[in-house]
Amino acid sequence: MQTNGNDAKYYNEQDRINTLKMREVLSCLPSFCKQYFRGIEPTTSARTRLGYAYDLRVFFEYLHNVNPSLKNIEVKNFKLDVLEMIEREDIEEYLEYLSLYEKQEKETTKERTNTEQGKKRKMSALRSMFSYFYKAELISKNTPELVNMPKLHEHEIIRLEPNEVAILLDQVEAGEKLTKSQLKYHEKTKVRDVALLTLLLGTGIRVSECVGIDIEDIDYDTNGLNIHRKGGYNTIVYFPDEVRQALLDYYEERKTIIPVEGNENAFFLSLQNKRISVRAVEKLVKKYARNVTTLKKITPHKLRSTFGTNLYKESGDIYLVADVLGHKDVNTTRKHYAAQDDENRRRAARMVKLREDIDDNK
Structure with a gap:
């Protein structure tokens, strides 16, 4: 069995595709997110970072839609101090919003829902971003840590007999x-x-x-x-x-x-x-x-x-x-x-x- 560098060729190609998708999503996110994703690159896969980017886009779009002071600012122009504005209640309301919300896709509006697992994943993305900037001493508080992660209920294992x-x-x-x-x-x-x-x-x-x-x-x-x-x-x-x-x-x-x-x-x-x-x-x-x-x-x-x-x-x-x-x-x-x-x-x-x-x- 050969174990040379060609073994991972398919996965390298997947990483390349995910990296290109990542650049596309980053163009819609606040510029400070680029620093965050560069910072976590050594410890995460391209697929994980892309998933975080999608989840953070939902969060920033939510802020843009519900916060009066941010409605007239494009998401990509948000400054880092927007994270200082976030209070515990804001994140709890965001989790509630994730249960059912509408998203504009091209010319249609589609309803989106999140299960406990989906909410937990989006909270993980938030926690990771806030933690990065908090440890870098670029923000003074780490608000997501004050909010409990959504509780996952155990599901029966589905399998074939x-x-x-x-x-x-x-x-x-x-x-x-x-x-x-x-x-x-x-x-x-x-x-x-x-x-x-x-x-x-x-x-x-x-x-x-x-x-x-x-x-x-x-x-x-x-x-x-x-x-x-x-x-x-x-x-x-x-x-x-x-x-x-x-x-x-x-x-x-x-x-x-x-x-x-x-x-x-x-x-x-x-x-x-x-x-x-x-x-x-x-x-x-x-x-x-x-x-x-x-x-x-x-x-x-x-x-x-x-x-x-x-x-x-x-x-x-x-x-x-x-x-x-x-x-x-x-x-x-x-x-x-x-x-x-x-x-x-x-x-x-x-x-x-x-x-x-x-x-x-x-």
């Missing part, structure tokens, strides 16, 4: 329950789709890590896969023989495809012979999964949860699951699989009997 996994893969191979238009393309994609879904279910890698795989990243002798993790580092994950066989079946087909220039190294290709996109994988998972279950909304991330749950059930080792899934903090893993711990404790309680049943003594 073992029988549903088997049905899913069988249906991908057979093309059952697909529409006529879907069946037209099925013969061309089924080997690829089986390999892709088997890989996701057999390793728990993220969809972004999956689409970034190059041909030389796979070692069929050791069942090793070199991937570029979300945190920006490369690591090797290992896959079972069932995944190996599915990958080899597709690789034989992949050898016969002439990719579009610039996509020669990509392992998974689209029908256009380009590197398959995250969006395309999301669509194909949805297409197949809705024929297996209509009660669960299955996404690539839910396939990751399916793997994580199965691994934890088999091993009982939360640290192993965290390592394989690429979680930096085991508490992240523990939070997601706490329900399994609870079920284990309930099962243990049912195993212990202090007295025989009354009926047994009659």
